[in-house]
Structures are given as C-alpha cells and as structure tokens.
Amino acid sequence: xxxxxxxxxxxxxxxxxxxxxxxxxxxxxxxxxxxxxxxxxxxxxxxxxxxxxxxxxxxxxxxxxxxxxxxxxxxxxxxxxxxxxxxxxxxxxxxxxxxxxxxxxxxxxxxxxxxxxxxxxxxxxxxxxxxxxxxxxxxxxxxxxxxxxxxxxxxxxxxxxxxxxxxxxxxxxxxxxxxxxxxxxxxxxxxxxxxxxxxxxxxxxxxxxxxxxxxxxxxxxxxxxxxxxxxxxxxxxxxxxxxxxxxxxxxxxxxxxxxxxxxxxxxxxxxxxxxxxxxxxxxxxxxxxxxxxxxxxxxxxxxxxxxxxxxxxxxxxxxxxxxxxxxxxxxxxxxxxxxxxxxxxxxxxxxxxxxxxxxxxxxxxxxxxxxxxxxxxxxxxxxxxxxxxxxxxxxxxxxxxxxxxxxxxxxxxxxxxxxxxxxxxxxxxxxxxxxxxxxxxxxxxxxxxxxxxxxxxxxxxxxxxxxxxxxxxx
DNA sequence: ATCCCTTTGAAGAAA
DNA sequence: TTTCTTCAAAGGGAT
Numbered sequence: 064x065x066x067x068x069x070x071x072x073x074x075x076x077x078x079x080x081x082x083x084x085x086x087x088x089x090x091x092x093x094x095x096x097x098x099x100x101x102x103x104x105x106x107x108x109x110x111x112x113x114x115x116x117x118x119x120x121x122x123x124x125x126x127x128x129x130x131x132x133x134x135x136x137x138x139x140x141x142x143x144x145x146x147x148x149x150x151x152x153x154x155x156x157x158x159x160x161x162x163x164x165x166x167x168x169x170x171x172x173x174x175x176x177x178x179x180x181x182x183x184x185x186x187x188x189x190x191x192x193x194x195x196x197x198x199x200x201x202x203x204x205x206x207x208x209x210x211x212x213x214x215x216x217x218x219x220x221x222x223x224x225x226x227x228x229x230x231x232x233x234x235x236x237x238x239x240x241x242x243x244x245x246x247x248x249x250x251x252x253x254x255x256x257x258x259x260x261x262x263x264x265x266x267x268x269x270x271x272x273x274x275x276x277x278x279x280x281x282x283x284x285x286x287x288x289x290x291x292x293x294x295x296x297x298x299x300x301x302x303x304x305x306x307x308x309x310x311x312x313x314x315x316x317x318x319x320x321x322x323x324x325x326x327x328x329x330x331x332x333x334x335x336x337x338x339x340x341x342x343x344x345x346x347x348x349x350x351x352x353x354x355x356x357x358x359x360x361x362x363x364x365x366x367x368x369x370x371x372x373x374x375x376x377x378x379x380x381x382x383x384x385x386x387x388x389x390x391x392x393x394x395x396x397x398x399x400x401x402x403x404x405x406x407x408x409x410x411x412x413x414x415x416x417x418x419x420x421x422x423x424x425x426x427x428x429x430x431x432x433x434x435x436x437x438x439x440x441x442x443x444x445x446x447x448x449x450x451x452x453x454x455x456x457x458x459x460x461x462x463x464x465x466x467x468x469x470x471x472x473x474x475x476x477x478x479x480x481x482x483x484x485x486x487x488x489x490x491x492x493x494x495x496x497x498x499x500x501x502x503x504x505x506x507x508x509x510x511x512x513x514x515x516x517x518x519x520x521x522x523x524x525x526x527x528x529x530x531x532x533x534x535x536x537x
Numbered sequence: 538a539t540c541c542c543t544t545t546g547a548a549g550a551a552a
Numbered sequence: 553t554t555t556c557t558t559c560a561a562a563g564g565g566a567t
Contacts, residue, residue: 446563
C-alpha cells in the first residue's frame with residue numbers, strides 16, 4: 064500500500080483511505096494552532112519524515128469503530144458518515160444542504176449514476192434518499208439549480224446563459240452526468256464560454272497555464288502566478304483560492320458552488336501538447352448532438368480523425384495526443400515530404416492515444432493547493448512541496464477531504480464513461496513488473512538509504528524554506 | 538533530454 | 553485476500 068505502513072499491518076490495505084480521515088490530522092491542526100512557530104518548525108522537520116509514526120496511535124476508539132471496510136467501501140462510509148454528521152448539525156427543514164457546503168452537488172449525481180458498483184445506488188445517494196427522500200431531493204435540486212445559475216452568471220458574466228438551446232438535452236439526460244452543471248443544464252443548457260470553456264469546465268480543475276481565458280473574472284482576487292504571471296488571488300495561508308473559506312469554516316459558510324470554482328484554470332487532465340485543452344467532457348456538452356458528443360469525447364482511435372476534436376476544437380484533456388498537430392499539418396507541408404519518416408510517424412499517430420489516469424483525491428488537492436504552497440514558501444522543488452501538501456492533506460478535516468474524494472470519484476466515473484475500455488494497465492510502460500524507471504524498492508514503511516538521504520534533504524529544505532509564521536499551515 | 542524525487546490514492550498483477 | 557508495483561501532477565535537481 065502506498066500509505067506509510069509504520070504499523071497496523073493487518074488493516075493497512077483496508078484503511079488506506081481511512082488514514083486520511085483519522086483524527087491525527089485534526090489533532091495536528093489543533094496542535095499547530097496552539098504551538099509556537101518554532102515548535103511547528105521543529106515539528107515539521109520531524110514529522111515530514113516520521114509522519115506515519117503519529118498515525119498509528121492517534122485514532123480514537125470511536126474512530127476505530129467507524130473504520131470503514133477496505134477499499135472502495137471506505138470512502139462510502141466516510142461519505143455517509145460525513146453526511147450523517149452534517150445532517151445532525153442541520154435542522155429538519157425542507158432543504159438540507161450537502162455535508163460539505165462548498166461541494167453542494169456531489170450527492171445528486173449518484174442518484175442516477177450507472178457506474179456505481181453492482182449497479183446500485185451509491186452509498187451517498189442512498190444516504191441522501193434515506194435522510195431526505197425524493198421530495199427533499201427535488202427541492203434540493205431546484206435550489207441548487209438556482210444557485211448554480213446565479214453563480215455562473217456572477218462568475219462568468221460573459222457566459223451565454225440561455226435556456227432552451229440544448230439540442231442534446233435528451234441525449235444528455237441519459238448521460239447521467241454527475242456534474243452539477245448537468246443539473247444546471249436542465250434549464251441553462253448553453254454555457255458556452257467564449258474561450259472554449261466546456262460547459263462542464265467547473266467540474267474540472269483548470270489551470271491558467273493550460274487554459275487562459277483572456278482575463279479572469281473581475282471578481283477573482285488578483286495575485287500573480289510566479290510562473291505564468293497570471294493573476295492569482297492572494298490568500299491567507301490556509302485559504303484556498305478555490306475555497307475562499309479556510310478549512311475550518313467550510314462547514315459553516317458554504318460557498319454556493321465552491322467545488323465548481325475553476326481551480327486556477329488547470330484541467331485535471333491537461334494536454335501537454337497542442338494549443339487547446341478540453342475539459343472533461345460530460346453530459347453537459349451543448350450545441351452538439353450525441354454523436355458529436357461522443358466523437359468529441361472519445362479517443363481519436365475510437366472515432367474518425369476529424370472528429371477527434373469537439374466542435375470547439377478542444378480535445379479531451381485526459382488524452383495526450385501529440386499527433387493532433389501533426390495530423391492537422393499533414394495535408395500541407397508534411398505531405399510534400401513523404402518519406403519513411405512520415406510512414407513511421409503515421410504509425411505512431413495511429414497508436415492509441417495516451418489516456419491519463421483520473422486524478423485521485425490527493426492529486427486533485429495537490430493541483431489546487433500547490434501554487435498556494437509554493438507561494439508561501441521559498442521552496443520550489445516539487446518533492447518538498449509535495450511533502451508539505453501531503454502533510455496538509457492529513458491535516459484537512461474530514462469534510463474537506465471528503466470533498467476531494469467525492470470529486471475524485473466523479474472523475475473516475477466520468478473517465479469510465481469516456482473511456483469504457485480503458486484500463487490503468489494501458490499506461491503501464493512495458494507492462495506490469497517491468498519498471499519503466501527504477502522506482503522505490505523500499506519495503507513498506509521504510510526507506511532505502513539513498514532515498515532517505517534525499518528525503519532528509521527535502522525535509523531540511525522544506526522546513527527551512529517555510530517562514531516560521533507560516534508554519535501553522537503545515 | 539531524461540530520470541529522480543516526493544506525496545496519496547486507485548488500479549492491476551503477483552503472491 | 554494480501555502485497556506489491558505503477559501511474560497520476562509538479563518542477564527543481566541530478567545525470
């Protein structure tokens with residue numbers, strides 16, 4: 064298991080996700096809140112290396128009782144738990160908001176998602192039914208719909224939010240998109256951003272790097288991405304650019320569509336080549352028939368070449384197709400220089416495009432928070448940044464983590480819809496067992512000397528690069 | 538130019 | 553069923 068296996072042994076595999084929800088993070092948060100910067104600095108120094116040590120004994124008994132079953136069940140229980148907890152905090156009014164206010168729609172799609180295990184309703188959906196019933200769902204849906212519209216109009220004033228122009232509504236209806244935008248699409252079918260932003264863009268984390276709308280919405284705080292130079296909001300140490308509220312306040316003052324906020328403009332599945340990036344295709348594709356919907360979303364090898372791009376000309380972000388540009392230029396210059404190289408290139412072009420894995424919860428979190436962490440410390444090395452992010456991840460509240468788990472789950476569902484035949488194994492270079500590159504051959508829970516040394520280096524760097532006053536954030 | 542490092546989580550293969 | 557491996561993102565550093 065990827066998790067640090069400092070202990071536990073028997074429940075390691077079963078609780079990989081559980082660890083994220085252990086009380087350790089909360090405790091650490093409390094500790095960090097009350098400790099001095101120097102203490103935090105020292106703590107970080109040690110904890111960066113020995114984080115797993117604190118994981119083992121920190122779980123309370125009650126926590127242990129709630130330990131979810133292995134694997135996929137773990138999150139469900141956690142989600143259910145979060146829902147239940149949220150429900151307890153809420154009155155019995157008609158409308159009960161989602162457990163994580165900043166992520167208001169996450170439960171709805173499950174009600175219709177066909178990609179749940181065993182074809183049954185997801186636990187979260189079941190929970191929603193149990194707790195509120197269909198009536199509640201309708202009200203919920205309506206309210207969220209209104210919020211979504213208002214938010215979209217506020218967030219993207221240039222958006223063409225119209226009703227009744229969704230030709231593929233019916234088709235999309237069957238697409239069972241888990242996206243909240245899908246809900247919005249019921250009455251706001253056309254959400255076409257002038258910059259080719261897919262209507263479901265909100266579902267994906269966007270990056271200014273990959274997708275740079277001419278100017279960010281004026282209401283967006285301004286800060287400057289050190290790398291792209293693109294304005295980026297200045298944030299307090301613990302306030303996410305996407306989630307205006309600090310984690311501690313998330314459960315109190317929800318962002319209407321917090322999870323819909325484009326996350327620094329970076330798609331979850333960025334395309335490293337070509338000028339266009341396509342956000343995750345979803346059922347919200349508008350102004351397109353289902354056929355074009357499919358052709359625009361499925362890998363080029365599954366559709367005619369000229370259909371590899373959506374009508375917007377934006378390929379799917381999860382597909383890395385360096386051949387797109389070549390294909391486009393093939394008719395002119397390249398054709399004049401026919402050669403064996405061309406043939407070989409064509410063969411390469413015909414190769415199956417590289418469909419990237421859907422991002423997991425932590426990856427989504429990293430994409431969102433990396434820039435902030437980088438901005439807060441002088442450290443630039445990703446390895447060290449990731450250590451900090453990993454620590455922050457553990458420090459997140461359950462609700463916060465659940466938000467990312469849910470988002471990741473939706474990403475996987477969407478990925479499954481888009482690439483039914485895709486397997487993670489497809490991306491294995493040389494197949495399983497044949498390492499693409501020498502990776503860690505450490506035993507679980509321990510590091511080899513070389514790695515440990517490097518790790519220590521990062522540890523020191525990370526600790527030294529973080530301003531003492533910012534240590535609380537870590 | 539390529540790989541390594543580092544994080545967590547998901548998926549798949551091997552044991 | 554459990555354990556192990558790979559990949560996903562990111563980018564500075566090492567080779």
